[in-house]
Amino acid sequence: MKRMGQRAFAYIIALAFLLIAILLGISIGTVSVPIGNIVQIIGAEIFRFISIDHIDPMQTNIVLSIRLPRVILAGLVGAALAIAGAAFQGLLRNPLADPYTLGVSSGASVGAVLTLFFQFSLPFVGAFTLPLLSILFAFLTIFVVLGFARKIDRAMKVETIILTGIIFSSFLGAFISLLIALTGDELRQIIGWLLGSVSMRGWSYIQIILPFFILGTIILIANSKELNAMSFGEERAQHLGVNVQRRKMVILIAGSILTGAAVAVSGTIGFVGLVIPHLTRMLWGPDHTHLLPLSILTGSSFLILADLVSRTIISPIELPIGVITALIGAPAFGIILMKRRSGERSGSDA
Amino acid sequence: MDQMLKVEQLSGGYARELIVKNVSFQVGEGELFGVLGPNGSGKTTLLKMISGILPFRQGRITIKGQSIKSYTMKELAKMIAVLSQHSSQAFSYTVKETVSLGRYAHQDGWFRSWSVEDERIVQEAMGQTGIASFQHKSIQDLSGGERQRVFLAQALVQEPEILLLDEPTNHLDLSYQKELLDLLKKWTGEKGLTVVSIFHDLNLASLYCDRLLLLENGGVHSNDIPNEVVKVEKIKEVYHTDVEKHPHPSIPVPQMVLLPKYGANEANVVIEPSYMQINKEYISLQSPIPLRTMSSGVVGSGLGWQHTFVNRHVDKSYDCSDHRQEMRQFLRERGFEPSETIGMMTAVHVEDVAYKLLKADGFSVLVIVTAGVGNAVDASKSVEHSFELIPGTINTWIFINGKLTEEAFIQSVMTATEAKVKAMENLKVVDIVTGTIATGTSTDSILIAATQTGKELEFAGTITPLGKLISQGVFQCTTEAIENSRKRKQQL
Numbered sequence: 001m002k003r004m005g006q007r008a009f010a011y012i013i014a015l016a017f018l019l020i021a022i023l024l025g026i027s028i029g030t031v032s033v034p035i036g037n038i039v040q041i042i043g044a045e046i047f048r049f050i051s052i053d054h055i056d057p058m059q060t061n062i063v064l065s066i067r068l069p070r071v072i073l074a075g076l077v078g079a080a081l082a083i084a085g086a087a088f089q090g091l092l093r094n095p096l097a098d099p100y101t102l103g104v105s106s107g108a109s110v111g112a113v114l115t116l117f118f119q120f121s122l123p124f125v126g127a128f129t130l131p132l133l134s135i136l137f138a139f140l141t142i143f144v145v146l147g148f149a150r151k152i153d154r155a156m157k158v159e160t161i162i163l164t165g166i167i168f169s170s171f172l173g174a175f176i177s178l179l180i181a182l183t184g185d186e187l188r189q190i191i192g193w194l195l196g197s198v199s200m201r202g203w204s205y206i207q208i209i210l211p212f213f214i215l216g217t218i219i220l221i222a223n224s225k226e227l228n229a230m231s232f233g234e235e236r237a238q239h240l241g242v243n244v245q246r247r248k249m250v251i252l253i254a255g256s257i258l259t260g261a262a263v264a265v266s267g268t269i270g271f272v273g274l275v276i277p278h279l280t281r282m283l284w285g286p287d288h289t290h291l292l293p294l295s296i297l298t299g300s301s302f303l304i305l306a307d308l309v310s311r312t313i314i315s316p317i318e319l320p321i322g323v324i325t326a327l328i329g330a331p332a333f334g335i336i337l338m339k340r341r342s343g344e345r346s347g348s349d350a
Numbered sequence: 351m352d353q354m355l356k357v358e359q360l361s362g363g364y365a366r367e368l369i370v371k372n373v374s375f376q377v378g379e380g381e382l383f384g385v386l387g388p389n390g391s392g393k394t395t396l397l398k399m400i401s402g403i404l405p406f407r408q409g410r411i412t413i414k415g416q417s418i419k420s421y422t423m424k425e426l427a428k429m430i431a432v433l434s435q436h437s438s439q440a441f442s443y444t445v446k447e448t449v450s451l452g453r454y455a456h457q458d459g460w461f462r463s464w465s466v467e468d469e470r471i472v473q474e475a476m477g478q479t480g481i482a483s484f485q486h487k488s489i490q491d492l493s494g495g496e497r498q499r500v501f502l503a504q505a506l507v508q509e510p511e512i513l514l515l516d517e518p519t520n521h522l523d524l525s526y527q528k529e530l531l532d533l534l535k536k537w538t539g540e541k542g543l544t545v546v547s548i549f550h551d552l553n554l555a556s557l558y559c560d561r562l563l564l565l566e567n568g569g570v571h572s573n574d575i576p577n578e579v580v581k582v583e584k585i586k587e588v589y590h591t592d593v594e595k596h597p598h599p600s601i602p603v604p605q606m607v608l609l610p611k612y613g614a615n616e617a618n619v620v621i622e623p624s625y626m627q628i629n630k631e632y633i634s635l636q637s638p639i640p641l642r643t644m645s646s647g648v649v650g651s652g653l654g655w656q657h658t659f660v661n662r663h664v665d666k667s668y669d670c671s672d673h674r675q676e677m678r679q680f681l682r683e684r685g686f687e688p689s690e691t692i693g694m695m696t697a698v699h700v701e702d703v704a705y706k707l708l709k710a711d712g713f714s715v716l717v718i719v720t721a722g723v724g725n726a727v728d729a730s731k732s733v734e735h736s737f738e739l740i741p742g743t744i745n746t747w748i749f750i751n752g753k754l755t756e757e758a759f760i761q762s763v764m765t766a767t768e769a770k771v772k773a774m775e776n777l778k779v780v781d782i783v784t785g786t787i788a789t790g791t792s793t794d795s796i797l798i799a800a801t802q803t804g805k806e807l808e809f810a811g812t813i814t815p816l817g818k819l820i821s822q823g824v825f826q827c828t829t830e831a832i833e834n835s836r837k838r839k840q841q842l
Contacts, residue, residue, distance in 0.1 A: 094440060225457070228443075228447075229451055231440055232448075233437065238403055239401060239403070239430075239505075240427055240455065240508070241454050241508075243423045243424075281441060285443070287443070
């Protein structure tokens with residue numbers, strides 16, 4: 001069947017794109033590592049019997065301790081933001097929704113900044129204090145935003161939700177600025193974290209995000225059909241047999257987990273959750289059973305490449321990765337908005 | 351008939367407001383049940399409670415003998431499907447993807463794959479709703495009517511036993527409205543599908559529903575067969591508007607028509623001889639307002655509303671295979687609009703017309719007759735005549751400045767005919783075939799036209815005030831017209 005072939009093709013393209021992004025991400029830098037060497041080094045790491053004695057130990061060190069964790073972290077953050085964005089867009093029936101525009105990212109930032117500001121650590125969770133607080137604040141934010149939007153407009157029009165999200169983003173941003181103003185020594189730490197980066201995080205950050213990423217992703221993918229149904233409106237979904245109240249809650253929680261975890265390890269990186277799902281949907285269709293996995297693949301490739309650009313474009317100076325994604329994402333956002341407006345106008349009489 | 355859906359003393363609404371109040375009704379399997387009521391009467395709220403979207407405060411909703419609350423969402427979705435007025439589609443799903451979503455409730459487990467059975471059901475539903483040909487198209491590229499059919503197909507693949515519809519024909523043009531309702535009616539009969547549908551259009555509801563529920567202010571006003579619910583008094587009471595009830599012209603269901611305000615305060619027109627125009631070729635009368643007419647003739651006959659009336663002289667040798675078409679052509683050439691005109695023909699010279707305006711208390715009647723008795727026939731012996739269509743020789747026009755009932759129209763025809771027969775008898779007009787006194791000619795035409803303003807005239811029997819004027823006018827004019835025509839013959 002034609003459509004089946006198209007689907008397989010989509011996955012092959014997305015996987016190939018990811019593989020290329022990973023290899024480029026590891027290979028390019030102040031010290032160039034040939035792709036053949038990368039394959040051997042990683043192969044040797046996995047299958048211990050492969051000998052890599054002929055490769056410079058410094059290259060091995062760069063690949064395994066610096067570039068590979070960086071690429072994997074960028075990939076995980078990109079994937080988490082993209083799938084969370086795809087889920088928020090489906091749930092809110094709005095191609096303009098994403099963790100950033102909804103204020104979730106800012107909420108997660110507040111959680112993280114508070115942790116850094118007060119330098120506290122929760123009992124039993126230790127190093128997981130920051131991601132946990134990020135997730136908690138992300139979650140609180142989405143609920144406050146949606147509750148506020150519902151108060152203004154019972155129909156919860158998309159525009160209302162987005163405006164509410166932007167209001168909360170600004171408010172939370174101001175709150176973060178306040179904390180920064182009150183900060184003495186931790187200033188550098190907070191600013192550095194806020195600008196968003198996946199550099200010099202090492203394997204420990206991957207350990208922080210990975211469990212949350214796996215958990216959130218499994219929950220969202222398990223709710224693909226429900227997301228499809230809810231794309232047609234909550235009432236329609238309920239008529240189709242979806243337990244809307246419960247599913248909505250579960251999806252919001254999973255989205256917040258993913259956003260919170262991503263923000264916790266890399267700071268606020270905007271537009272990935274907006275542009276990637278939209279692009280994926282345009283290319284391969286809106287069916288969430290495929291949109292979510294394809295968004296993961298495309299999102300991680302995109303952020304790996306964005307990170308590559310951020311550290312090579314004016315090397316040796318390293319730009320914050322959020323700058324790159326915003327430079328690409330903001331115009332894309334504008335184009336989407338314009339297309340949507342003109343689409344609404346021409347489609348209104350249909 | 352098994353009770354599919356039972357609603358008992360149901361009350362509920364939103365936040366503080368009680369919208370549906372103490373509503374009870376039952377719907378049997380295979381019934382097409384219509385819900386009517388003005389805006390804000392609680393139709394949609396009621397439907398939302400039945401579909402499980404909106405919790406209710408009091409009462410019970412039972413489906414197949416079990417309370418609706420005992421079913422899970424999925425179980426409910428396997429029994430009830432809903433087609434609502436508005437459906438949002440933020441993303442460009444294809445038609446097939448959209449329809450396939452209807453199988454959600456039937457797919458248990460997280461990773462249950464699409465079965466052959468699912469595919470068959472989806473294809474079947476797309477076939478039935480006529481959307482299979484564009485199943486790979488995006489729903490955002492469809493017209494409102496096509497999209498509505500996609501969502502109908504989605505509801506169908508749920509394989510429901512009850513289909514709830516909220517104004518299903520909204521957004522649909524005339525032919526799709528009919529198509530959709532025909533389809534639903536067929537399924538109720540063939541598959542035993544139970545349909546509960548909100549209607550805005552009383553006439554559509556009367557045409558298709560087995561029973562109707564009329565809501566008023568959230569309560570049940572009536573619940574009965576269409577003929578009992580769609581009654582002038584009830585509709586006036588609930589909708590607070592002027593309506594009239596008429597039987598459907600071809601099937602035995604009631605139909606309501608609105609009475610617009612502008613019709614009532616039309617200037618009080620009185621049809622008088624001054625509106626007439628007589629020349630060699632034709633007599634015409636052009637009314638400033640359309641008149642309610644009942645007539646026989648060449649064009650515009652039957653029941654209707656007409657502006658213009660033309661009685662045309664044609665030669666005795668007039669012979670045209672399609673005289674209707676020729677008459678229309680004639681009218682058009684003379685500047686008359688055929689669709690608003692009643693046209694008659696006569697071989698009589700129309701200048702020999704006789705007319706008279708008769709007045710009574712509060713109304714008046716204008717009678718106009720052209721007559722020739724060349725084809726005089728005794729109706730009691732008409733079997734002896736061969737059938738031949740010859741241009742009519744006694745054409746009687748009766749214009750009534752008053753408001754007539756349908757019954758009065760019919761009685762007017764009777765009264766006029768009786769007066770005509772008497773005039774023929776008085777003048778001893780003989781049927782040349784049988785040699786007896788004739789009762790008319792073989793092709794007489796009649797027109798009763800009323801302004802429908804002014805005095806209400808319920809009857810037109812011979813001794814009613816209207817009947818008296820008609821019989822007097824027709825008798826006198828027919829006599830005079832026949833005499834005029836005889837004089838002309840003698841002069842020749």
